[in-house]
Each structure stands twice: as C-alpha cells, then as structure tokens.
Amino acid sequence: MKLIRKIVFPFVPVYYLITRLRNVLYDRGIKTATSYNFPVICVGNLSVGGTGKTPMIEYLINLLKDDYFVATLSRGYKRESEGFQLGDEQSIVETLGDEPFQFYNKFGNDILVAVDADRRNGIKQLQSLDKSPEVVLLDDAYQHRKVKAGFNILLSAYSNIYTKDWMLPTGNLREPRNGAKRANLIVITKCPDNLSEARKTHIIKAIKPEKNQEVFFSSIAYDTNVYSWNQSISLESFNDFTLVTGIANANTLVKYLKDKQRNFDHLDFDDHHNFTDHEILFLSTKSVILTTEKDFMRLKQYDVLKDKLYYLPIKTKIDRPEVFDKLILDFVQQ
Structure with missing residues (x-):
C-alpha cells in the first residue's frame, strides 16, 4: 500500500488544485452556501476517517439534549436506503447506517436521527417536521460546502495530525491543510492520557491557529x-x-x-x-x-x-471541558 501511494504521488497536485479551486469558489461566494437562522454545528475532519467523530457527536448530544431538542444529520455511509430517512422503531442498520443507528439506539426519541447525502435537503426535511429541532449536528460534513454551518469543529487524530499529512491519493487529506481555517474549534483526538503541556504547546505551534480559533486535546475514555x-x-x-x-x-x-x-x-x-x-x-x-x-x-x-x-463503549474526554462546553453553549444560546 505504501508503495502504491508513492507511485500515485504525481496525482496529488491535481487533486489539490481541484479541491482548492472548489473552496475558493465557496469562500468568494461564487458558489453559494445555505446558512440558517438556528444553530447548525458541523463535526468533521480534513482526513479520511478515524478521527473520533462519533464519540464527539455523542458528547455534544449529551451536552445539549437536556435543554434543546437536538437532531443529528449524517450521510448514512454504506446504508442500503436512499434519500432522507428519519430514525424510528422500524429503522435497522441497513436503512440508517451503523453510526446513525448507534445514535438512535443510544438516545431513542430524546433526539432526532436523520440521514441524507444532500445535507441541505436533510435540514429542509427536519425543519418541515411538526416538532422541528432547535439544534442540528452535522456528522462528517466539513467538506459539504453547500451548507454553511454556524459553528465548525475540526477533528484530527494525534497519531496523524493534518499538519504532517499529504493530500489524497498519497496521503489521507480530503482537502488542503488551509481548510482548517474554517474551523471554530480544532480538537486533536485520541491523545495519550499522559500528554504533556510541552507537547501540546508544540502541536499548537505547528497548527498555527487563527486568532478566533481554540485548540483542544481529547482522549478516549473506555467503559x-x-x-x-x-x-x-x-x-x-x-x-x-x-x-x-x-x-x-x-x-x-x-x-x-x-x-x-x-x-x-x-x-x-x-x-x-x-x-x-x-x-x-x-x-x-x-x-x-x-x-x-x-x-x-x-x-x-x-x-x-x-x-x-x-x-x-467509549466516550470523548476533553481537556479544559468547561471552556469547550461554554463555547458550544454560547453559540447555541446566541
């Protein structure tokens, strides 16, 4: 696999240019993105898979569900159904996908669990419900630029931080590293429990966050x-x-x-x-x-x-949780 990734390195600039051009078109308003007058929080990454999006979505659900009616909206990767699907008692993993089905099994009717590859249509369908959600959590939608989330949480795994990664197909990045500038919060996930403050400082310097960005570190807490x-x-x-x-x-x-x-x-x-x-x-x-x-x-x-x-089961454990939680709650309350 490593040899193949080296062989296809000449395609990296092509993929970079395509994704970079797409982002520029959205950033300059040439391609339009839909924004909303209620809280939409996007959880995603720059790389392909494995950054801990599911436990982060569950963390946000637990943070918000007692005070707000929350909906999760996912693509429903590898499901056998098509279009918009809303989780109910008849749902199975084949209709929702494994991660949304996990959300529904864990939280039941306390939240809404929906899937739709077209996130704009998914949000539209959620809004049309008799009891529409007050907060929508977008699962793995950082590159879904047709939707302009009000708040973006970018995840990057400690073992392969995006600052050291390459674009597809040689590396794992879906888009250029400067896509991180769209994030409100950057979370380095799956960190060792004994991660030192010096190491955190080193990583933050490598990330070079914008003035409006906060960087957090999280680890996995096993049951x-x-x-x-x-x-x-x-x-x-x-x-x-x-x-x-x-x-x-x-x-x-x-x-x-x-x-x-x-x-x-x-x-x-x-x-x-x-x-x-x-x-x-x-x-x-x-x-x-x-x-x-x-x-x-x-x-x-x-x-x-x-x-x-x-x-x-696993949970996300975040350093400075009081700061992290306040940033999320302040956005939602606004």
Missing part, C-alpha cells in the same frame, strides 16, 4: 464494562476472546486491551465493513467476541452471534 444485548460484564474479568473491528483505525483499542493484559486474537476489517454470510458463519465458530459499539450495531442482528457478542 469499565463490556455489554451484550442483555447483560454487562466487568472488563477486568473478560478475557480469552476474539476482537472484531470494522473501523478506520483499531490501533488505540488494541493497545488499550493489551495494556489491560487481556488475551485475545484480532480480526480487523475495513471501516463500515458489511459482513458477508461466510464471515458471519466463521465468526459463529468463535467462543466469545468483543467488538466496537459501531460494529455491534451491524452484528447484533445475527442470531448465531447473539449469545457471544459484546461491545466496549
């Missing part, structure tokens, strides 16, 4: 229990299992479980992987399976896995 459809077990007593992941980067989870001295083998699939019948049959031969909450949404429908399938 102390693993969960199945009907029970929970302490992670300390959970051992000798098969770890099944279909996420962009499982390295952080693997390291955590190894540090906890858990004994396991690891089956690593592509992000948003659609499991085949053959793969499900193979997984059914395993005694105990641990997976991510997102993958659990896809796998829990299979009866042959029902009594052996568990997931480990």
Whole structure:
C-alpha cells in the first residue's frame, strides 16, 4: 500500500488544485452556501476517517439534549436506503447506517436521527417536521460546502495530525491543510492520557491557529464494562476472546486491551465493513467476541452471534471541558 501511494504521488497536485479551486469558489461566494437562522454545528475532519467523530457527536448530544431538542444529520455511509430517512422503531442498520443507528439506539426519541447525502435537503426535511429541532449536528460534513454551518469543529487524530499529512491519493487529506481555517474549534483526538503541556504547546505551534480559533486535546475514555444485548460484564474479568473491528483505525483499542493484559486474537476489517454470510458463519465458530459499539450495531442482528457478542463503549474526554462546553453553549444560546 505504501508503495502504491508513492507511485500515485504525481496525482496529488491535481487533486489539490481541484479541491482548492472548489473552496475558493465557496469562500468568494461564487458558489453559494445555505446558512440558517438556528444553530447548525458541523463535526468533521480534513482526513479520511478515524478521527473520533462519533464519540464527539455523542458528547455534544449529551451536552445539549437536556435543554434543546437536538437532531443529528449524517450521510448514512454504506446504508442500503436512499434519500432522507428519519430514525424510528422500524429503522435497522441497513436503512440508517451503523453510526446513525448507534445514535438512535443510544438516545431513542430524546433526539432526532436523520440521514441524507444532500445535507441541505436533510435540514429542509427536519425543519418541515411538526416538532422541528432547535439544534442540528452535522456528522462528517466539513467538506459539504453547500451548507454553511454556524459553528465548525475540526477533528484530527494525534497519531496523524493534518499538519504532517499529504493530500489524497498519497496521503489521507480530503482537502488542503488551509481548510482548517474554517474551523471554530480544532480538537486533536485520541491523545495519550499522559500528554504533556510541552507537547501540546508544540502541536499548537505547528497548527498555527487563527486568532478566533481554540485548540483542544481529547482522549478516549473506555467503559469499565463490556455489554451484550442483555447483560454487562466487568472488563477486568473478560478475557480469552476474539476482537472484531470494522473501523478506520483499531490501533488505540488494541493497545488499550493489551495494556489491560487481556488475551485475545484480532480480526480487523475495513471501516463500515458489511459482513458477508461466510464471515458471519466463521465468526459463529468463535467462543466469545468483543467488538466496537459501531460494529455491534451491524452484528447484533445475527442470531448465531447473539449469545457471544459484546461491545466496549467509549466516550470523548476533553481537556479544559468547561471552556469547550461554554463555547458550544454560547453559540447555541446566541
């Protein structure tokens, strides 16, 4: 894979110019973006996958849901449905996609969960509901320039900060690094718990934030229990299992479980992987399976896995949470 990425390096300037031109057209108002008279918060990244958007959306939901009626709007990547879909009791992972389905399963009717590849149409459909949302959270829409969010949160994983990355197809960047200037907040995610203040300062200097931008650092907080459809077990007593992941980067989870001295083998699939019948049959031969909450949404429908399938929930833990929360709440209250 690394060799192929080096071979296709001549295409990097072409991709750079195309995405740069597109941004310039929007920045100068030549291409129009729709803005709204209610709070729209966008969570996204410059790179392809693996920056922790899902736990960040859940953090925002928990921050806002007690005081505001919140909606999440996602593309619904790899879903089998088309157009606008609103989560309800008949929804399945194939109609919403794994991450929106996770939101609906976790928060139920406390929020609205919608999917639409056309975010403008998605917001229009949400606005037309009898009980329309007071706040819309856009999941992975940083490059969806047709919508002008009132507040942008840009995520970048600590293991591959965008300042050191290259454009596709050699690197992982979807657009040039200066796209970060559109963000109100920049969050370096998946940081080690012992990240020093000196290291934070070094990263901030490399980012060179604008005067109106704040930089935060977040880490993953793992639950102390693993969960199945009907029970929970302490992670300390959970051992000798098969770890099944279909996420962009499982390295952080693997390291955590190894540090906890858990004994396991690891089956690593592509992000948003659609499991085949053959793969499900193979997984059914395993005694105990641990997976991510997102993958659990896809796998829990299979009866042959029902009594052996568990997931480990995660949350986002942000440094200076009182400052972070205030910036979000101030925007929404305005």
